[in-house]
Amino acid sequence: MTDAPAVPMLLDVPVAPQVRAAFTTRFGGVSPAPWESLNLGLNVGDDPVRVRQNRSRVAKELGRPVVYMEQVHGDHVAVIGDDWRGEVIVGVDALVTARTDVALAVLVADCVPILVADPVQGLIAAIHAGRRGVELDIVTTAVAKLRQLGACELTAVIGPSICGRCYEVPESLRAEVTAGCPQAYATTSRGTAALDLPAAVRAQLARAEVRVAVQQQWCTLEDERFFSHRSRLQSGTQTTGRCAGLIGLR
Numbered sequence: 565m566t567d568a569p570a571v572p573m574l575l576d577v578p579v580a581p582q583v584r585a586a587f588t589t590r591f592g593g594v595s596p597a598p599w600e601s602l603n604l605g606l607n608v609g610d611d612p613v614r615v616r617q618n619r620s621r622v623a624k625e626l627g628r629p630v631v632y633m634e635q636v637h638g639d640h641v642a643v644i645g646d647d648w649r650g651e652v653i654v655g656v657d658a659l660v661t662a663r664t665d666v667a668l669a670v671l672v673a674d675c676v677p678i679l680v681a682d683p684v685q686g687l688i689a690a691i692h693a694g695r696r697g698v699e700l701d702i703v704t705t706a707v708a709k710l711r712q713l714g715a716c717e718l719t720a721v722i723g724p725s726i727c728g729r730c731y732e733v734p735e736s737l738r739a740e741v742t743a744g745c746p747q748a749y750a751t752t753s754r755g756t757a758a759l760d761l762p763a764a765v766r767a768q769l770a771r772a773e774v775r776v777a778v779q780q781q782w783c784t785l786e787d788e789r790f791f792s793h794r795s796r797l798q799s800g801t802q803t804t805g806r807c808a809g810l811i812g813l814r
């Protein structure tokens with residue numbers, strides 16, 4: 565906790581001059597293993613006091629409060645208006661706002677974090693898409709909400725997530741998901757059935773006429789800078805922390 569971390573707390577991604585988009589790494593927080601150290605997820609076994617400390621470090625780094633969700637692998641979208649006072653938004657997997665004084669967060673440990681902005685109209689969204697979110701096409705639902713609020717030209721960033729070579733699933737599950745979203749079809753490096761969630765998200769964004777500015781190729785399972793649920797499963801424990809995708813209007 566005392567030494568300056570070799571890996572920064574935030575990895576910034578260029579979207580537009582009016583927008584700040586970034587992804588947190590595992591570094592720069594106060595939590596011990598297996599949440600070491602910048603765990604931003606409550607409800608993953610970590611001490612909530614430490615999680616709040618980690619969250620306030622991120623808020624300080626961004627210079628503004630951050631809106632978090634208690635995600636449920638559903639497709640509900642919440643609009644953050646002027647009445648938001650710091651509470652966690654329960655039961656949703658996407659946040660939308662026009663506010664310029666807050667940042668929106670999506671928590672992940674292998675799922676796909678998606679950040680969307682219309683810098684001209686001043687609208688942003690943070691979206692959580694795991695396997696269920698891809699099946700439910702939460703991307704399209706969240707983009708529809710942005711357009712309903714006046715968004716026109718939308719740009720997206722697809723953040724670090726588990727890649728198609730690593731996300732092994734039973735063949736029956738691959739068949740089920742790819743029936744609705746063929747772009748999710750993948751094979752692991754060992755030749756077994758897999759899902760490529762970032763590819764599926766990219767196709768859904770294209771269908772919703774959202775330009776993808778950046779698609780991170782970092783795989784959360786392979787890249788030690790990020791928390792990975794699957795990586796923990798392989799090492800025999802389910803417990804790990806959560807990273808965040810963050811977006812704010814300047």
Ligand SMILES: [Zn+2]
Nearest residue numbers: 727730783786
């Ligand atoms: Zn991978």
